[in-house]
Amino acid sequence: MKNWIRLPNSEGNCIPAKDGSSGQKLYQREVGRSGFRGPSAQIYHRHPPAGWVTFEGPLRPRAFTLGKLSAGPACPLQARRVLFNDEMELRYWKTETKMHALARNADGDMLLFVHEGEGALFCDYGHLPFRDGDYILLPRGTSWRIEPHGTCEFMMIEATGDAFGLPDPNTVPGGVSVDPMRFTLPQIDDAFRAQQDDAFWEIHIKRRGAISTLTYPYNPLDAAGWEGDLCVVKLNWRDLAQRSASGQNVPPAAHCTFVAKSLSVSTFVPKVGEGKSGMLRVPFYHSNEDVDEFVFYHRGEFFSRGEIKAGMATFHPSGFPHGPHPCSYQEKMIEVPIETEEVAVMIDSMSFLNVDETIPAGAEWKAYVKTWEKAEETL
Numbered sequence: 001m002k003n004w005i006r007l008p009n010s011e012g013n014c015i016p017a018k019d020g021s022s023g024q025k026l027y028q029r030e031v032g033r034s035g036f037r038g039p040s041a042q043i044y045h046r047h048p049p050a051g052w053v054t055f056e057g058p059l060r061p062r063a064f065t066l067g068k069l070s071a072g073p074a075c076p077l078q079a080r081r082v083l084f085n086d087e088m089e090l091r092y093w094k095t096e097t098k099m100h101a102l103a104r105n106a107d108g109d110m111l112l113f114v115h116e117g118e119g120a121l122f123c124d125y126g127h128l129p130f131r132d133g134d135y136i137l138l139p140r141g142t143s144w145r146i147e148p149h150g151t152c153e154f155m156m157i158e159a160t161g162d163a164f165g166l167p168d169p170n171t172v173p174g175g176v177s178v179d180p181m182r183f184t185l186p187q188i189d190d191a192f193r194a195q196q197d198d199a200f201w202e203i204h205i206k207r208r209g210a211i212s213t214l215t216y217p218y219n220p221l222d223a224a225g226w227e228g229d230l231c232v233v234k235l236n237w238r239d240l241a242q243r244s245a246s247g248q249n250v251p252p253a254a255h256c257t258f259v260a261k262s263l264s265v266s267t268f269v270p271k272v273g274e275g276k277s278g279m280l281r282v283p284f285y286h287s288n289e290d291v292d293e294f295v296f297y298h299r300g301e302f303f304s305r306g307e308i309k310a311g312m313a314t315f316h317p318s319g320f321p322h323g324p325h326p327c328s329y330q331e332k333m334i335e336v337p338i339e340t341e342e343v344a345v346m347i348d349s350m351s352f353l354n355v356d357e358t359i360p361a362g363a364e365w366k367a368y369v370k371t372w373e374k375a376e377e378t379l
């Protein structure tokens with residue numbers, strides 16, 4: 001933990017924290033270090049922090065419709081790559097067919113988020129049914145396959161050379177957000193035993209990005225039992241504690257669900273609207289200076305992004321503030337708390353993230369960078 005230089009201070013006109021009233025219309029921007037776990041400051045601007053007129057150069061916000069990516073391939077380890085650096089990979093996989101080979105990732109833990117569909121996962125530890133909204137954490141080296149019931153879509157996050165764990169409760173504002181007792185484990189049940197056969201089975205192994213294949217004259221998912229404290233685990237966003245935060249904005253770090261060395265995965269779940277009467281009810285502007293941010297929108301119409309629908313994703317690299325769209329101000333500056341219904345998964349990376357530029361042009365919304373224009377006039 002860095003020994004930060006922290007000198008609490010207040011200068012000039014700040015919005016009173018308790019009643020939200022202010023004689024002057026101001027725009028709050030939170031500036032934070034170390035993923036908002038380090039020093040932070042609230043700056044109250046006279047103009048929208050994202051009220052830029054032009055945006056030139058390689059640094060820019062981007063948006064993608066991942067649901068437009070084509071289905072396949074058969075092996076999830078080779079699914080369409082969206083983001084990468086030396087410490088993570090994010091892939092998107094759409095499939096509707098039963099896997100006829102096993103997958104094993106020797107490059108790191110894999111976290112699957114089920115965006116669409118349901119089905120059965122079979123792995124070294126047994127049988128695990130899944131549905132939309134599930135996280136499935138596959139420890140590095142686990143052999144697995146799925147049998148989807150219809151079309152399934154997965155966002156797959158690899159902690160390259162690393163493992164996922166839970167956030168340190170001392171760094172989560174408001175306490176622990178993930179209850180380990182909510183995790184579901186695979187079972188050695190009739191369905192698992194029924195798939196054990198003597199056919200030829202392949203295991204596709206990813207190591208250093210390359211695929212190798214082992215072939216067995218039987219199904220290697222042949223466990224009769226197991227014991228220990230290492231296992232595939234499953235958690236649905238519906239099992240995460242809802243945060244009814246009427247009266248206070250909830251800092252992004254409060255939503256952290258899984259962490260690895262240089263990245264965190266956070267889940268935004270439905271909650272009562274934040275803030276009090278007269279205050280902004282959409283997420284405030286923020287500058288997360290040490291982090292590149294990727295958000296995948298799973299359900300609902302995300303309230304800070306008027307044109308962002310389920311199945312889309314946004315990428316906000318460090319270097320400029322981001323926050324609500326103008327339309328969000330118009331629609332959401334309301335006087336009574338509302339129940340949101342949006343669910344999103346956010347990946348924060350402390351290392352520079354690369355977008356895989358082979359993503360088909362049709363899956364990117366190029367005009368996204370222009371969507372903050374005229375932010376002030378619409379207020």
Ligand SMILES: [Fe+2]
Pocket residue numbers: 286288293316322
């Ligand atoms: Fe953000």
